[in-house]
Amino acid sequence: MKKALVLVVSVMLMTVALGACQAAPAGPQIEVSGVWGRPSPMTAGNGAAYMLIENTGSEDDKVIGAWSDVAENTEIHDMTMDDGVMKMFHVDSYDVPAGGSVELKPGGKHVMFIGLYDQLEVGQVVTVELEFEKSEKMTVEAEIREE
Numbered sequence: 001m002k003k004a005l006v007l008v009v010s011v012m013l014m015t016v017a018l019g020a021c022q023a024a025p026a027g028p029q030i031e032v033s034g035v036w037g038r039p040s041p042m043t044a045g046n047g048a049a050y051m052l053i054e055n056t057g058s059e060d061d062k063v064i065g066a067w068s069d070v071a072e073n074t075e076i077h078d079m080t081m082d083d084g085v086m087k088m089f090h091v092d093s094y095d096v097p098a099g100g101s102v103e104l105k106p107g108g109k110h111v112m113f114i115g116l117y118d119q120l121e122v123g124q125v126v127t128v129e130l131e132f133e134k135s136e137k138m139t140v141e142a143e144i145r146e147e
């Protein structure tokens, strides 16, 4: 009788532990979705990719860089309005707080392809590798399309 009760209690404790585990996984948990890029003619020389980066984990993380094989350099950029002119600039990182997200979109943060080897055409898929402060590197695929 006592043994059965102990067993019931331990099963209950396990259920609670598993439940807690699912609610808040240890460390950052990065999910990337809606990855796309704009077509870019060769004359432009540069291109950009956008995406939503979410952190469903319990620890803050940061995007600290990006890489792709379509251009000489791939950087993470942001944009600002300066005297009525939109200007973009290179940043060291994007914060991806626990339970939060960072959105890369036209007119704002973006992954920048500098010195394209070839033009980016609609329907093409560009592989982008994202580097994080804590999480493992992640490879995502950007579909080239008009918005």
Ligand SMILES: [Cu+2]
Pocket (backbone or CB within 6 Å): 077, 078, 088, 089, 110, 111, 112
């Ligand atoms: Cu840029």
